[in-house]
Amino acid sequence: MDSKVTNILLAGVGGQGTLLASEVLSEALMIAGHDVKKSEIHGMSQRGGSVVSHVRFGPKVFSAIIPEGGADILFGFELLESYRYLPWLKKGGKVVVNDLKIIPAPVAMGQAEYPADIPEKLRAAVADSRVVNGMALAEQAGNLRTVNIALLGALSCELDIPEEAWQQALRNMVPERFLDANLKAFALGRGA
Numbered sequence: 001m002d003s004k005v006t007n008i009l010l011a012g013v014g015g016q017g018t019l020l021a022s023e024v025l026s027e028a029l030m031i032a033g034h035d036v037k038k039s040e041i042h043g044m045s046q047r048g049g050s051v052v053s054h055v056r057f058g059p060k061v062f063s064a065i066i067p068e069g070g071a072d073i074l075f076g077f078e079l080l081e082s083y084r085y086l087p088w089l090k091k092g093g094k095v096v097v098n099d100l101k102i103i104p105a106p107v108a109m110g111q112a113e114y115p116a117d118i119p120e121k122l123r124a125a126v127a128d129s130r131v132v133n134g135m136a137l138a139e140q141a142g143n144l145r146t147v148n149i150a151l152l153g154a155l156s157c158e159l160d161i162p163e164e165a166w167q168q169a170l171r172n173m174v175p176e177r178f179l180d181a182n183l184k185a186f187a188l189g190r191g192a
Helices: 018-031 080-086 118-125 132-141 144-156 165-173 176-189
Strands: 006-013 035-042 050-058 071-076 089-098 128-132
Touching: 006 018, 006 080, 018 035, 018 050, 018 144, 071 080, 071 144, 080 089, 080 118, 089 118, 089 144, 089 165, 118 128, 128 144, 132 144, 132 176, 144 165, 144 176, 165 176
Parallel strands: 006 071, 071 089, 089 128
Antiparallel strands: 006 050, 035 050
């Protein structure tokens, strides 16, 4: 087994399901036999605030915090939050990001402007960037609240984790009444 620790930084906005996605991700990694450490940073845990989760895995992981410039994958749930955390990505890293803009309060009040062309800026900065339309996938799954799991499906293609581990993690972490829609959203994201 490779002794390398892999670092995934999840960045989003409160209310997007970033923390549930980090829980499912961590669970799938543990089921696949990895040592996993996870840390969450809630800028403002209510809807609209920045939410970041660090997930590190490998044969043995000693710290949960990813150093700036140390993330192998930047996994973004919102464009601006993803762009903001680009310095955490290591050279040669990957970006998987949702094609979604959530207007922050200063922009809504006219005090700032939402940066233009973030997907293009991400692609220019990181050769291995994937922009995923998570809302469209969640809509196809029949439940808009499954965006986070559809995005997790897209991320799963970047990791060498058996699909059975992902399925089991979803069964372990998602309430039964929402499981079918989440399994469908994951499959759609994986195929996107």
